[in-house]
Amino acid sequence: MPTPETRARADIDAALDKAGWAVQDRYAVNLAAARGVAVREVPLKPGHGVADYLLFVDGLAVGVIEAKRVGTTLTGVEPQTAKYGAGLPDYLDTLVKPLPFLYQSTSIETRFTNGLDPEPRSRRVFSFHRPETLAAWISGTPPAQAAVASPILRAAEDPARYQAVTTLRARLQKMPRLDPGRLWPAQEQAVRNLERSLADDRPRALIQMTMGSGKTYTAITAIYRLIKYADAQRILFLVDRANLGTQAKKEFDAYVPPDDRRTFTQLYNVQHLKTNRIDPTARVVITTIQRLYSILKGEPELDPSLEEGSHFDTASGLVPEPVPVVYNPDVPIETFDFIVIDECHRSIYNLWRQVLEYFDAYLIGLTATPSKQTFGFFNQNLVMEYSYPQAVADGVNVDHDIYRIRTRITESGSTIEAGMYVEKRDRLTRAARWEQLDEDLAYDAADLDRAVVAPDQIRTVIRTFRDRLFTEIFPGRSHVPKTLIYAKDDAHAEEIVQIVREEFGKGNDFCQKITYKTTGVRPEDLIQSFRISYNPRIAVTVDMIATGTDIKPIEIVMFMRAVKSRTFFEQMKGRGVRVIDETEFKAVTPDAERKTRFVLIDCVGVTERMLSDSPPLERAPTVSFETLLQRVAFGSLDRDLLSSLASRLARLDRQLGAPDKARLAECAGGHTLQDIARGIIDALDPDRQVEAARTMFGLPPGEDPTPEQLEQATRELLRQAAAPIATNPDLREQLVSLRRHYEQTIDVVSKDSLLEAGFDAQARERARELTTSFEQFIIEHKDEITALQVLYSRPYGQRLRFADIKALADAIQAPPRQWTTDRLWQAYETLDKSRVRGSGMRRLTDVVSLVRFALHQEEELIPFEEQVEARFDAWLAQQAALGREFTEEQRRWLEWIRDHIVASYTIELDAFDYAPFAQHGGLGRFYQLFGSDWRTLLDELNEVLAA
Template sequence: MLSQAGWDVQNAASGLNLHVQGDRRGSGVAVREVTTARGRADYALYVEARLVGVIEAKREGADLSAAETQANGYADHLTDAQQRLVAWRTPLPFRYVSDGGETRFRSTLDPDSRTRRIFSFHQPRTLARWMRQADEDPQAPSYRARLRLRMPELDERPLRPAQITAVQGVENSVALGRGQHGMGQSRSLVQMATGAGKTYTAVTFAYRMLKHARAERVLFLVDRNNLGAQAFAEFENFTTPDTHRKFADLFNVQRLGAEGMLASSKVVISTVQRLYMELTGRRLPDSVPEGEGSEADLPYDVPGDIEVGYNDTIPPEAFDLIVVDECHRSIYGKWRSVLEYFDAPIVGLTATPVAQTFGYFNGNLVSEYTYREAVADGVNVDFSVYEIETRITGEGGVIAQGTVPVRDRRTRRQRYEDIAEDIEYGAKEVGVGIISKDQLRTVIQTFRDRLFTEIFPERAKRDRDTDALLWDEMYVPKTLVFAKNDNHAEEIVEVIRDVFGKGNDFCTKITHAARKPAERLADFRNLPQLRIAVTVDMIATGTDVKPLECLIFLRDVKSWAYFEQMKGRGARTLSLTDFERVTPGVGPKTRFVMVDAVGVTRKPKVDAAPLERHSDKQISLEKLLRKTAAHTIEEEEVSTLASRLAKLDLQMTSEERAEIERISGGVSLKDIVHGMVKAVSTDDQLEAREAAERVGRDPERAVRDLIERALKPLAAAPVLRARLLEMRRAKDILYDENSRDALVRAGAAVDDEESAQATVRGWKQYIDDNRDEIAALTIAFGADSDIPPAVALRRLQDVARSVARPPRSWTPDTLWKAYENLGQALVRKRAKRTAADLLALLRYELAGGAERGAPVPRPHEEAVQERYSAWLARQEQSGVSFSTRARWWLDHIVGATIERVRFDTADLDYAPFTTRNGTDGFLAEFGAHRAEEIIDELDKELGA
């Protein structure tokens, strides 16, 4: 281990040469059996001929805690000669203990230094760098010391409040070494809603650690290649708040590729698979090339264990910080060994932590910012659900006997086959083994027909004379359709182009199987004419397409975390300028709509499981059969295999079923599947356990025997397994061309009355519990209030953030919809609800609500616009008219009032007013006396 790390190992008794590696920087010699004032240390470590540390070596399995005490004794008690002549400093700071299987390390340069496990000994050049840094700054001699003592105040100006909390939380946690389990790495978890700026947050604290704590290098681990490209752009384009230079001008940023890790790199961006390949020099089984410009993602699901050995080019101390983006996936199961190779604190970023996430990070959640809080802050937009139910989607259908089209899954080559009997298929088969063109057409036709009347009614443009709906494809929201697989995506694209009567420029497929998917993704972001994209997984997590306003689910999702990631694609906000660049003429993005065509929003979700627990989509039939032959198939995989074979049996012809029965020695595929289902059933397993216990056998062995007997027809027949795979590949997709689908229901998903009542009751209770503070808050928005409008607005936003946090999780939209559903608020179809609308609901309840006949609350924006129109009308009646230039000022004051509830004269010195000389321009336009009168009048007339 020492030699691997670059140490020259010598004996103290003979031939000692501390200069054997020359006088170069970072030379290191490990000397055996060196005597100290407390006895002989197994190894003394010399760097550049200076004594810097000791190693206490033990046989495997020995008590390493006792060995630590010995090592500390040697490091703390040197001989006089050692102290005066050769020690770099005393006591010696670097202390190691090892039994060959486990190595522990402690550096007394760290404040509150503690022992931690490491993969192997540090290289001498690493210790040399640490020594130089300690000599340069004796008061903060180590990375962790600098994190505590040398980090300047955070410049909060470019950050949102949630980002400030996250940066401070991470820095504090890493500096104190929190989140350790035993002697492992320090681990910190940041939960931040999609769209709230996780990557920008990470770049911020990475920059501060590189510059002020002098971190050597940062690893930024991403889930997918396209996310690596996004992260690379974020790092490169980050403007440093102190010097106002680009990050890439100060620190080299690298995406790890075939050239390996560059010595000059300060930030390395990689997937865990690419990092594994770089560490081991091995390729992953069944992997595809990955490098600069390649968008192919290497698989997570690989057979065998992921083992990592020492790599002197990328040693365990190569990074001082590891950031794991979308950490709900890449840190679990067999891949965690790659991360645990490194001696560095780990920071996880995710919007959707599950139980395994909290477990991995030892419960050290340093900041939390939920989706509801992000909506309350205007960081994300809220959503609504529109449901489309069809008969085939809910019930399945029947393919009548006769000649039917069959398409090969891999080549998509179509042929026709005769089937001798009707084939019934269920709802789960739709889009996977069965394609019903009419089902797809019914869903997409309903979406098109209802798009401007029910889903986005505010975009309806009608002929002035005939009132006919005018169709403009540019008003079609940027829409992402989630398909079940690549073949399903192909069919959906064809149907969308046909139903909308548009070509390739209007709708495209963006999957890993598509040609140049990265270019297509960029086109979808940036081209106005490309309105709809169909994907499977490529845009499901992490990938930003901010102008998205509509998500169509044509696939079910069982994982809560994955569903939240998919939902998050539509939640991103962007400026009006950027939005109108791709969707002109419809105003700002204020919401997004999930079109649920499969019931995904109503079905229960579960937390994502570790990657060892394969879902149907994570492990192929070929792998399941291979594991069956090797007797290594897990119980839950038997259920998956049974499901796959049952689907295949459904698609077979009678001749093929007879062939399978002949190959298997007289057992039908249906009987094989039936035996497998019984073997994993709770009742049959309980019976097997009880029978085993009665005769003194191991009950778990009895269950395994039950499973293996059920699998024997497959395990003992390689020819049968091969033929099943051939049939699967050849008979993957049947087309139902005859069944006609029917729309069952289409409309907005409505919360039931009971749910709305529960929300309103909770809201009333919140007001009652905080009545004095809320009453004072509503008074603060009166025109006669002495409280500055900006302060009043901050207090209102604090209330919005407070109720957005669990367990309430209320946004202004959530509350307003509850009142709408109970008929206690005016229905509002356009802009999203804001904190100003929350004020209307507060005043409504303080006035007694429905019980006392209080006036029904009205949406703030509409109320302000109506009051403004009435004020203008009164001015005109009294003979006052305003020029176009004067109306510009008045209109923008109204806009500011809509946004901030009350107008603050200080706003005149900010955009957009500064484009016309701010306060001076306003006074010049109206005159000092009239200007003051207008502000007072508008404050009284427009205020909530």
């Protein structure tokens, strides 16, 4: 049986072969056999050992590979590899000594160091670089010219030419001063900060700029400079969906740099991918990640419809594993030097992250609404933060008002009494029939526009909007402001469009549906008309205009659908924040002087709910059937996803009649839905997975496979079980079609009534009631809840413990109160924004900040994390003033302690048994670093930081 080392070598051989290297034994060397040759087991100078692989390009030695068994941590191998690189025998020719290109690999993980860089630092790479790439780097020749024979030899013959060679990372450190040109100050700062991050060789950087602040223009400015001054060979501009790629291409077309009169696309070739072929001459490539993945898979083409959906929507409620990616020789890892990710949504960093990490490229994220996962993916390297309030203050965005419309059915649903005749409508065909109810039909708000459509509910909302539009919302106007309405789904959008036209007494052009199911006219053309033409005045969408799409004249954003994600809500709301030139604005809305604000009309209470950025659930009970099928089609083998899919298939099978079952079986090559569901369930059985691994690897009965063998066999088992769905688009289409053939009940009986319509003054009253109740709760329980006892009596007689804080939080959330830290924080913010900082998701320890603020012990409500960080910085400054200096390692341990106190309020000795302390020596190492007064130091930090 092969050893782990032998298996790793075999996999490394295969990876080198795919990357264009000829792998040879040292006794059968022929350096002329290929452009790049990797020779195994080459003895080096005495004392330098034997190189596992010595790399030759054009007959000259350029690098080494150190092979290790799977599981080896590779950074510890770097000194060994460097030793090999310096031990090249004198009889071997090279251009650079020591050898510059150093790899360490287990075949599962590979790290690479370019010794030509100013500060050589290893980085993880998906696979090995191609020989011509190393030739280009070492000779200073562009890759296109490096494909010509022997540029390294020519460089060797011309030492002066070689001396002028610089690497990309070296050039990034010598970027010329930025000419601001037409950049806004925030855009200029973003470009400067990004270039500083790149000069420091930070592999990932995040730019957070609010909607409408010119992120794309900022990115194009940075891209122009990276191509012109850093000689970046190719940059990928990744967009969320196809129509945003078209929008980005137009911005590249229009961009004129400050130092040239020509446009960007006159200077450099920009390709907007609409096929699966990357133009080798393109310096910028614009595409969606769906198409990029399709290219990596080697597919000849991609169905354009798969590029239409926003990842905010398709990722909702689902955490699939990253899509499987394997090396593609036609798209090597060095294809792009930089990847700019526009509007970085959370699915990019779970479902699709392996596609990004395939390339040996810097990653630059652009977003208005980052989540915690976004920050984590970019290594917390936020190079620019420009918030909505800042943009409003700078005149880059307009502010907004909230107008609330509440109706009885919207909030409480209704009941149709038995004996009434109701319309039943097929969701897909919209064919209608009438049926008499034999019992009462009660429905709640969640059923609206899904199982039940209540036209009068939609009509009441739209009629209220119409009646209040020119008296309260935009008094004095006569032209309906450009209005964007968010619907629940396409069928809901259809209902809204019809009712809007009726209530406003207008024709088809006045109100248009813009969704992915719009036919006859391209959605892009409708969006363009909405942007620059008088009509449509009102557009109804689901999520096609939810993110990224720039429509500056919008003055009203109306929510007739609920949203759970804070980031998605902010993106949707952000369609209204754009500023617009007065002349352009009046051309679209004649009676508008200038755009000074927009109005968010909330018809479903979305502005009153606590929205969340928490990670999606592990299982997918609320994920659409179509989304599950699409994920399987894209190759996901996530266990929870497949389990949910099997459940849906089994449920659908029970609902179908014999004709539909037979038609599906014929389409599925004889497989019934029950067969497919059973196959998936069987593949999820751990015992079957073990047996599959034994069969795959020829293990004797009773012998347990290794974790790696089990995982490989399991993936293959799951892949085979999912194949009937994954490889059959026709079957998927039929399944979606049948699943949609459920009837909606049309409630034409219930009459809706308006409960409230007006700007959101009521929110302040509700916030005041909540905070008053909270402060009364503190007073009433100050003697019975330990945390309140401590916080109520300053100075503290005892130290507050994490368990005490947890008990306080539980007491606050217990019925009948059911308060949360987030809700209370938002209430205080509603009452006085100037005294509240840090909107968004809260930590458990923030309850301490809340109580202190409620007790008037603090003038401002500040997140506990910010307070601890400020106290920590002040403490460090005090220590420095006292002459106490800390080493880099000591500083790192102090920062870990700070972060632990942020999360747990205090630090106790048992914390050193866990990450990150345990991995670095635990309490013993802490004692070594800080000596005998370590206990005093811990007590001091607990007292100072928790204060």
